[in-house]
Amino acid sequence: MADLTEKDLENMKNHKYQSTGYTSLDNMMNPFWLKTASYLPYAYTPNMVTVTGLFCQFLSIIIISFYDLTFSVHLPAYVYIFCAFMLFMAQTLDAIDGKHARNTKRSSSLGQLMDHGCDSMDNFLFCIVLSQAYLFGNSIHTLWLQILIQIPFYSLTLEEHFAGVLRTQINNVGVTEYQFLSMGLLLLSAAFGESLAYLQLFGIRISYIILYIVVASAIGNSLYLVILDSKNVKDGVSKFKPLSTMIVFIIAELMSSKLNLYKSKPLLIILLNGFYYSLFTCKLIISNMAKRAINIFDIDIITYVIGICTCVVLGSKIIEFFVLIGLFAWLCYRYYMQIIYSIFRMLDYLKIPF
Numbered sequence: 001m002a003d004l005t006e007k008d009l010e011n012m013k014n015h016k017y018q019s020t021g022y023t024s025l026d027n028m029m030n031p032f033w034l035k036t037a038s039y040l041p042y043a044y045t046p047n048m049v050t051v052t053g054l055f056c057q058f059l060s061i062i063i064i065s066f067y068d069l070t071f072s073v074h075l076p077a078y079v080y081i082f083c084a085f086m087l088f089m090a091q092t093l094d095a096i097d098g099k100h101a102r103n104t105k106r107s108s109s110l111g112q113l114m115d116h117g118c119d120s121m122d123n124f125l126f127c128i129v130l131s132q133a134y135l136f137g138n139s140i141h142t143l144w145l146q147i148l149i150q151i152p153f154y155s156l157t158l159e160e161h162f163a164g165v166l167r168t169q170i171n172n173v174g175v176t177e178y179q180f181l182s183m184g185l186l187l188l189s190a191a192f193g194e195s196l197a198y199l200q201l202f203g204i205r206i207s208y209i210i211l212y213i214v215v216a217s218a219i220g221n222s223l224y225l226v227i228l229d230s231k232n233v234k235d236g237v238s239k240f241k242p243l244s245t246m247i248v249f250i251i252a253e254l255m256s257s258k259l260n261l262y263k264s265k266p267l268l269i270i271l272l273n274g275f276y277y278s279l280f281t282c283k284l285i286i287s288n289m290a291k292r293a294i295n296i297f298d299i300d301i302i303t304y305v306i307g308i309c310t311c312v313v314l315g316s317k318i319i320e321f322f323v324l325i326g327l328f329a330w331l332c333y334r335y336y337m338q339i340i341y342s343i344f345r346m347l348d349y350l351k352i353p354f
Contacts, residue, residue, distance in 0.1 A: 004342055008290035009349045015109040015289040019168040025176050029095065036092060037099035046101035047114050047354050053093030054118040056086040057125040064132050069265040071128075072137040074197065080190035083129045084183045090122060091179045110346045113285055116157070117339065120281040123149045124274025126182060128267060133189040134207045135197040138266040140257050141208055146270055147250050148215045150277050154246055157281060161242075161288045242284075242294040245301055249280065252305040258312045260320055272324070275331055276304045282339045300334050303327070 004012075022030070040049065060083040067075050097115060101107040127146040136142040160166040168174050189196055199206050253273050256262055262269040279300055287294050307327045311320040347354060 004286075004290065004345050008292065009345065011291045012109050012113075012286075012289045012346060013350060015112070015291075017109070017112045018165045020165060021168065023169045023172050023174045023176060025180070026174065029176060033092065033095045034099060037096040037103055040096070040100045040103075042104055044100070045353060046097045046104070046106055046111055049093050049097040049100055050111070050114045050118050053090040053097070054121055056090040056093070057122050060086045060129050061125055064128065065267060068132065069267040070137060071131045071142055071266055072135055074135060074189075074194040075132065077190035077193070080133055080186045083133075084186040084190075087126065087129075087179060087183055087186070091176065094119070094122075095176075106352065108350055108352055109289060110343065110350060110352070113282070113289065113343065113346070116285050117278070117282045120153065120278040120285075121274070123153055124270065124277060127274070128270055130182065130185065131266075131270070133186055133197070135194065136207075138257070138263050140254065141211060142266055142270065143254055143257055143273075144215055145211060146273060147253060148211065150250075151215075151246075154277075154281055154284070155243070157284050157288065158242055158246075161284065161294065241296050245296055245298055246280070248305060249277070249301050252308045255312050256308050259308070259324075260317050261324060272327060272331070275335070276300065276327075279331065279335050279338065286339075286342055300330075300338075303330055 063079055063082060064075065067073065067079065094115065098107070098111060101111055124146055127142075127149050130136075131142045131145055136145060156167050197205075197207065201209060256269050256273060259269060280298065283298070283300075284294065286292075304327060307323050311323050314320075
């Protein structure tokens with residue numbers, strides 16, 4: 001994605017966020033969220049509220065990483081209770097940032113980039129928490145859980161690019177419902193311990209059965225939203241092109257299960273995959289807001305795919321070490337140039353504080 005032009009910045013300034021509205025549970029929670037937002041001081045800007053919610057999720061990862069990097073050790077119950085509470089805090093802050101912006105008359109289009117950009121990171125961070133709670137280890141199931149969380153968010157963001165409206169619920173089920181379900185899963189893990197993770201049905205872990213049922217549902221919904229729900233074949237093909245880039249990325253993610261580092265410290269590879277996904281998704285969000293065409297041959301995805309394939313094909317630990325260091329360095333550079341710099345450009349253009 002090239003640097004933002006004046007036209008891009010003007011389009012982003014005039015961008016109007018549209019969604020499909022609240023679910024029933026959202027409406028039940030709204031009085032609590034509105035009351036909580038009313039207590040926030042004026043000096044605490046809406047974007048700071050958003051970033052604080054993301055920090056809550058990072059706190060969970062920091063606590064987990066002190067104990068284990070392999071997703072194979074059941075941690076003390078208080079860790080999962082803490083993670084559930086952090087998820088509740090992240091959910092609350094994510095829900096009240098926009099309300100605080102309206103209360104203080106500081107709503108801006110930058111809020112969508114900040115909010116949804118942080119959401120793209122929340123997705124893979126919570127994948128780490130669930131993988132730890134249900135002991136997915138360095139198996140392919142951990143990667144499928146990450147992909148499960150990635151597919152719907154990316155597909156809905158892609159649908160917004162074509163329709164101009166972000167679908168925030170499907171059949172009265174949205175993010176809030178999934179967040180409360182996830183909190184419940186963490187509290188169950190805290191209550192019943194390791195035995196819950198290994199509970200089986202017909203010789204297969206129940207957690208795996210549930211995972212793949214939901215994965216199949218997510219893939220089916222994504223294909224419907226992006227391709228089948230099209231005006232004609234040409235329209236469907238035009239939508240599939242950017243989705244195909246994501247499919248290539250997913251294949252490379254699955255290949256990362258063959259990496260030596262994944263076998264010993266899968267948490268680090270999940271972080272690498274997740275941040276590349278977040279970079280990829282944030283650029284799509286910016287394209288939506290700036291009304292720019294989507295770059296099908298994304299240089300960052302190509303870099304990631306080539307790097308993972310090189311490591312898997314050659315199989316050398318030394319080569320893998322240097323390639324992964326290179327991928328992390330490229331990620332940091334591109335995240336700054338493509339996302340952080342875009343945020344600073346918008347702050348300057350809109351003449352607002354962070």
